[in-house]
Amino acid sequence: MIERKVTVESKVGLHARPAALFVQTAAKAPMEITVAKPGGIPVNAKSILSLLALDARRGEQIVISADGEGAEQILDDLAALVAEDA
Amino acid sequence: MTRVLAPVRGRVVGLAGVPDPLFAQAMVGPGTAIDPVREPGEAVAPIDxxxxxxRPHCYVVLGAEGHHGILVYLGVDTVELKGTGFELLAAEGDRVVAGQPLIRWNPAEVAAGGRSPVCPVIALDAGIEALSDVAVPGDIECGGALFTWT
Structure with missing residues (x-):
């Protein structure tokens, strides 16, 4: 399993626009992708419902995980989205 | 199948009537929107x-079967109000029935502050084809039939 630990920089947290962009990006990848708060239960990164329920706020860390062909690239893309104040 | 009720009284305007591309372009998901009457009121649970x-400006209710989540936003950019003018009438984790008041607010005040009080009602993780019987543009009562999610 490959992981990226990243701090949420959007001032609204991983909600609204950042959440929608995150899910749209994750959904393009063929493999399973999960997102969790450190030590928390991983949820489906392709589900907007899961992301809203996760409620990651600005300044909080999340861990994004995936496996398989192309996982490095998709995790880099997702981490970049989370790390920008969009 | 989930029957989704109007969380507020007003006028159905569709997602195209939301002055925010996030909703107007259905980036969050399919659904519709209601332009609420400009008077103090209560936003209710759209489903059991x-x-x-x-949150003061939005809420998600997850249906009993666990996979139909409905997101309701109370106005556009109302997150900036940081809860001022919104009174929570329930708490996260509460079991609710459709029509149960969740937030007291005043769309007229939101509009007076220069923001749109239009309320998007979104089916989360749904494809557009999953929605049917979407209310046609026009007046709708709070608790009126808004759309069906199959």
Whole structure:
């Protein structure tokens, strides 16, 4: 399993626009992708419902995980989205 | 199948009537929107279920079967109000029935502050083809039939 630990920089947290962009990006990848708060239960990164329920706020860390062909690239893309104040 | 009720009284305008591309372009998901009457009122649960998220400006109710989550926003950019003018009438984790008041607010005040009080009602993780019987543009009562999610 490959992981990226990243701090949420959007001032609204991983909600609204950042959440929608995150899910749209994750959904393009063929493999399973999960997102969790450190030590928390991983949820489906392709589900907007899961992301809203996760409620990651600005300044909080999340861990994004995936496996398989192309996982490095998709995790880099997702981490970049989370790390920008969009 | 989930029957989704109007969380507020007003006029159905569709997602195209939301002055925010995030909703107007259905980036969050399919659904519709209601331009609420400009008077103090209560926003209610659109379905039976459990409140998984409750913020002053938005909430998510997850249906009993666990996979139909409905997101309701109370106005555009109302997150900036940081809760001022919104009174929570329930709590995250609460089991609620459709029509149960969740937030007291005043769309007229939101509009007076220069923001749109239009309320998007979104089916989360749904494809557009999953929605049917979407209310046609026009007046709708709070608790009126808004759309069906199959």
């Amino acid at each position: 279920g459990r409140i998984v998220k409750l």
